[in-house]
Amino acid sequence: MEQTSLTSSASLTIASHDASGGRLFEQLLAMRINRIPSTNVVLIRKAWSDAEHMHGHQMHWAGESLTSHMLGVLELYIPFDPDDAGIVACLLHHALDTKIWTLDDLDREYGSDVRSMVSAVNLLSRVTMHERSIAAEESQMMFLRVSDDMRTVLLILCDYLRKLEQLPHLAPDMRRRLSRNVLELFAPVAARLGVYSLKQRLESKAFPVMYATDAARIAEQLEYLEQRFGDFLPSAALLLTRQLAEQGIEARVEGRQKQLYSIFLKMQGKSVTHVQSLFDLYALRVIVPDEAACYQTLGILHRIGHPVANRFKDYIGFPKPNGYRSLHTTVAKLSGMPDTVVVEVQIRTEAMQREAELGIAAHWSYKQGRDALDAARQRELHNSLIGQESEDAAVKRGISDHIFVLTPHSDIVELPEGATPLDFAFNVHTTLGLCFKAARVNGAIVPIAHALENGDLVEIIRRSEPKPSYNWLGVLKTASARSRLKRHLALADREGTIQAGRDTVNAELERRNFAPLDPDLSLLRFVDGITLSLSERQELLLNIGRKAQTVTSLLRHVDALKGMLDEQKIHVAHFKPGTALSIKFDEGIHMPYRFALCCKADKGDLPLLSGVAARDGIVRIHRHTCSMLRNVDPGRSVEVRWEEKATTKVKK
Secondary structure (H helix, E strand, C coil): CCCCHHHCCCCCCCCCCCCCHHHHHHHHHHHHHHHCCCCCHHHHHHHHHHHHHHHCCCECCCCCEHHHHHHHHHHHHHHHCCCHHHHHHHHCCCHHHHCCCCHHHHHHHHCHHHHHHHHHHHHHCCCCCCCCCCCHHHHHHHHHHHCCCHHHHHHHHHHHHHHHCCHHHCCHHHHHHHHHHHHHHHHHHHHHHCCHHHHHHHHHHHHHHHCHHHHHHHHHHHHHHHHHHCCCHHHHHHHHHHHHHHCCCCCEEEEEECCHHHHHHHHHHHCCCCHHHCCCCEEEEEEECCHHHHHHHHHHHHHHCEECCCCCEECCCCCCCCCCCCEEEEEECCCCCCCCCEEEEEEEEHHHHHHHHHHHHHHCCHHHCCCCCCHHHHHHHHHHHHCHHHHHHHHHHCCCCEEEEECCCCCEEEEECCCCHHHHHHHHCHHHHHCEEEEEECCEEECCCCCCCCCCEEEEEECCCCCCCHHHHHCCCCHHHHHHHHHHHHHHHHHHHHHHHHHHHHHHHHHCCCCCCCCCCHHHCEECCEECCHHHHHHHHHHHHCCCCCHHHHHHHEHHHHHHHHHHHHHHHCCCCCCCCEEECHHHCCCCEEECCCCCCCHHHCCCEEEEECCCCCEEEEECCCHHHHHCCHHHEECCEEECCCCCECCC
């Protein structure tokens, strides 16, 4: 069976609720110093002291003390050779859960690098498939986009592997939920990163819990094959080592059987019911000194065995997006192998083997003597992991430059970079946004325009009633939130303007001794012989409220008032037939006028006349039935009244 550096005899067993936590830390620190002599011991000891103090005897939900959990994660994390900041973040990755430390405290004590990692871990630990509406593929993309710092992602994967080691202490429903998250989200992320050692360990622990029946069936079939063929892989590996040595190639050959979960997925994909139908059920891994020896070994294998057609893959010439490199071929009739068994052979160098175990972490430059990661190489690999197709899709969805923050209930909210607490509130619910009063971010009150960061915990303090402001439009970064705010403000303005128009019309009706408008605006239902809907009646009041039309010009066109309104005019004007009269306009203003020729208006038509102020300052007098009045701007309509004065008529 395959052995990796992560499962070597140097690995330590972590005991829960043990007073030897300090001794265990010293052992792990010694392991670290042995791997990285330039380790900042003072910094790491300080982080351990702070972690011990803040955790005390607190218990982790997985059934062990927080201290034991943290040291267990550290044991899994150290072989990936993160830098000192990564080790500190591992020791303090539960700091925010204690409610004793804040992100600002971490920044002050350990710098922005540690703050950023702990914040991202706090967020990523809540990215699960439980009750999520998005597909697993999108969750994996979101997981990788939350942080472009692979130290953080690897830390989360180690954290989940430690949780899986505590499965016996968990309730059955929690075991299944945790196992599902691992199989659908975390193990695939490990595969994307190329960290196959972690991927296999995650899957091997989660699969029997999530798919107990299938795991038992596959194990039974493998046991049958072992009884039939025996344990042939060690002898086959030894024979191949000798055959390669005879050809002048020094090689290390390891045999392995395909992992249970990988077998399960392959059987599902190929719709087969027995493991013996798979070509890559068994594998030999050949480690050679250099790249040239890889291709020489391939040629030898194809001579001493029978290569299976269409089963050759050159991942050295064409590496996988995560950086994985190796030659793969499938052969039969190898020495030491049963006649009916084919085997997949993977050929690679020691460097390629390390990359296959550690994935993207193999490209970290810390071990080569620098204190920083190879940022350019890491960014290149990160982008290739996400994949160009997924990246393009992300751009279309507008999430390539997004952040992810938490609600008080640990739900994840996706926002664009630069988003504010107000954007967060509108994203959660429109009503919450409209009732926004203040916001706490990571426990501290912040300004409304505060720019949120990945992993922030955001809590909104709300008013009992909405009190939005036009000033908020300059704060919001998301178009959907601005649109909803504008809609609310416009609706609020509309209702207020309609009410102002109603009040104006009611005042005029009261002055004329008419009843006020009822809730359905029934008086305005029929205008110039046209039946209006309630919305159209409200538009009339909206125009009055905006002062786009006068009340009297509106009432003049209301069918129910036409005759009654004219009689009132006669009474109010005290018109006496046969008396020499002049025209008097609203507000007591006297203006020159002339009778319009289009309708042959004449003062004999009194009082059925209407005035229109022309651009030359002269009022044209029309019959109130004149068709020309329908196209007149309501703002130019003038109410005509009569009184006994000298005539100021303009000559035609």
